[in-house]
Amino acid sequence: MNHAPFDSEPFEVFAPAGQDGYARPLTLSVDCGGGAIKSAVCDARGHLVTESRRIDVSYPFTPEDLIAMIISVRDWAAEHGAAPQRVAVGVPGMIRAGTIEYTPHYIRTAGPHTTVLPELENAWNGLNLAGALEKALGQPVRVVNDSEIHGAALITGQGLEVALTFGTGLGSAHFLGGALQAHLELSHGQFLADTTYDQYIGEHVRRRLGNDEWSGRVVEIVSALFPVFRWDTLYIGGGNAHNLTPEALEALTAIGPLTRVVANSVALSGGAHIWN
Structure with a gap:
């Protein structure tokens, strides 16, 4: 089998470059x-034009808070000579046609795994976030699941490609022939009796168990998902991918035809590719 762990090169979609060398x-x-909102401006190839910025999420967190944050980073980019012409946003949860059907974290008092606030649940779930952002920014906006932006930065357009991201919880995206497929919120599916995927391998579990046992659980989950997808290529990323043990990495690369473990930093270049 052909395995290439730690590959972080994004798939490039070429477009004419301007005098500054960046493709518009x-x-x-x-x-x-x-826990945080990360952002950057990238060109049409996915090359970063600005540095990546990270802003911690302060709970309780409303849609207005997110919109204000995105406006601030857009304006910051414009002030630094990198005014974007369009916007791509990845949000945790089930997103359909730019509308948030359900998001798991922002509806809570103090972040993941805390108490749900009904007023926040009503504010977030059912919100046409793409429409709200287009009105606030005056620019075209696409809103997808956060793992879908990550996956878009990596795919080659060949066969069934699946991205699994391990961060606060389990994120997933899958593409067939380079086309984004309907999102599946695997994280809330039941993995064991009375235990969801998020409850089995989420960040709170990693901190409790330690990286060794947590890494074993990741291998267990990926092994269980291969018969479901039968992917041609699997990409493993997210903020916790660097916490996987060498033994787990070796085991993961033996699952399926091709497995690539990628740096979480490539996710922002997917904002350009999601428009393709």
Whole structure:
């Protein structure tokens, strides 16, 4: 089998470059996590034009808070000579056509695994976030699941490609022939009796168990998912991918035809590719 762990080169979509060497249009790429919002401007190839910025999420966190944050990073980029022409946002949860059907973290009092606030649940779930951002920014916006932006930075367009991200919880995205497929919120599926995927390998579990036992659980989950997808290529990333033990990495690369473990930093370049 052909295995290439720790590959972090994004798939490039070529477009004409301007005098500065960057391919237009420029995209503000925003990766929303349970603990922080990361953003950068990238060109049409996915090359970063600005440094990556990280802003901690302060709970309780409303849609207005997120919109204000995105406006601030867009304006910051413009002030530094990298005004974007479009925006791509990745949000945790089930996103359909730019609308948040359900998001797990921002509806809570103090972040993941804390108490749900009904007023926040009503504010987030059912929100057409793409429409709200387009109105606030005056620019075209695409909103997808955060793992889908990560996966878009990596795919080659060949066969069934699956991205699994391990961060606050389990994120997933899958592409067939380079086309994004309907999102599956695997994280909330039942893995064991009364235990979801998130409850089995989430960040709170890693901190409790330590990296060795947590890494074993990741291998267990990936092994269980291969018969479900039968992917041609699997990408493993997210903020916790660097916590996988060498033994786990070796085991993971033996699952399926091709497994690539990628740096979480590539996610922001996917903001450009999600427009393709």
